[in-house]
Amino acid sequence: MIKVGITGGIGSGKSLVCEIFKCLGVPVFNSDMESKNLLSTNEGVKKGLIHSFGAQIYSSNGEIDKAVFASIIFSDEDNLRLANSIIHPAVASRFHDWCEEQERSKYVLKEAAILFESGAYKQLDLVIAILAHEAIRIERIKKRDNSSEIEIRKRIDKQWPDEKINSMADFVIQNSGNKLLIPQVLEIHKKLINDY
Numbered sequence: 001m002i003k004v005g006i007t008g009g010i011g012s013g014k015s016l017v018c019e020i021f022k023c024l025g026v027p028v029f030n031s032d033m034e035s036k037n038l039l040s041t042n043e044g045v046k047k048g049l050i051h052s053f054g055a056q057i058y059s060s061n062g063e064i065d066k067a068v069f070a071s072i073i074f075s076d077e078d079n080l081r082l083a084n085s086i087i088h089p090a091v092a093s094r095f096h097d098w099c100e101e102q103e104r105s106k107y108v109l110k111e112a113a114i115l116f117e118s119g120a121y122k123q124l125d126l127v128i129a130i131l132a133h134e135a136i137r138i139e140r141i142k143k144r145d146n147s148s149e150i151e152i153r154k155r156i157d158k159q160w161p162d163e164k165i166n167s168m169a170d171f172v173i174q175n176s177g178n179k180l181l182i183p184q185v186l187e188i189h190k191k192l193i194n195d196y
Contacts, residue, residue: 002107002196003099003123007115008130009159010152011137011144013175017130018111020185027102031091031112031120038090039064048086053079074154088118095123107192116168117160126196128188129169131162133176 006021006028008014018028038045040063049057049069057069073080095110102108109128115121132140134156141152166172171191173184 001099001103001105002125002192004107004109004192005115005121005124005127006109006111006130007113007121007127007165007169008132008175009134009137009162009165010113010155011140012130012132013140013181014111014113014130017128017173017175017181017185018109020182021109021189024185024189026107026109026189027105028109028111029095029098031095031110031115034094035087035091036064038087038094039069042090045086045090049083052082052086074158080158084114084118088120092120092123107196114159116165121168126170126192127168128171128173129162129165130173130175131166132174134162136176 006014006018018030022028039049040046046058046062049064053069053072057065057072059065069083073083099108110120110124112118112120115124115127121127137156138149138152141147141155142149145152171188173181173188175181
């Protein structure tokens with residue numbers, strides 16, 4: 001089984017592209033969703049985060065307080081690195097177990113916003129990058145999250161620029177609206193099925 005990463009900056013269209021791959025029968029592991037799940041369900045992750053950032057990051061029902069946690073990790077590079085060092089190994093372990101459940105698939109996708117930044121790409125065979133112009137990404141996020149442009153730019157600044165992602169990817173999908181998505185996905189799917 002081939003393990004393929006799928007990445008791109010916030011608002012690039014990873015989720016939409018993954019939905020197209022799912023329609024083709026390709027299993028998709030969503031790292032961001034999995035990490036959010038682990039924040040509340042994985043005792044090792046919870047203990048590590050509480051030890052590092054204090055009990056106030058969790059509400060009384062054991063759920064992560066997203067606003068408090070985000071304010072801590074997105075305002076300080078060291079805090080972000082520390083949180084990632086606690087969360088990412090647990091996500092990697094979950095991905096490994098999930099792959100064993102998908103053994104009949106020719107290939108699987110691991111969707112992750114910071115695939116290169118986290119070093120997670122090293123456990124994969126190939127990587128697909130989704131690229132979109134920054135202005136388009138900002139408009140998409142504004143509509144999706146009701147975030148301000150300042151908040152969005154802070155999040156974008158924490159991720160690698162498209163040029164750097166592009167230089168390390170094996171396949172690139174352009175999602176700025178000037179190329180149709182489905183033909184690009186179908187072309188990559190065909191190569192993954194036939195050439196690897």
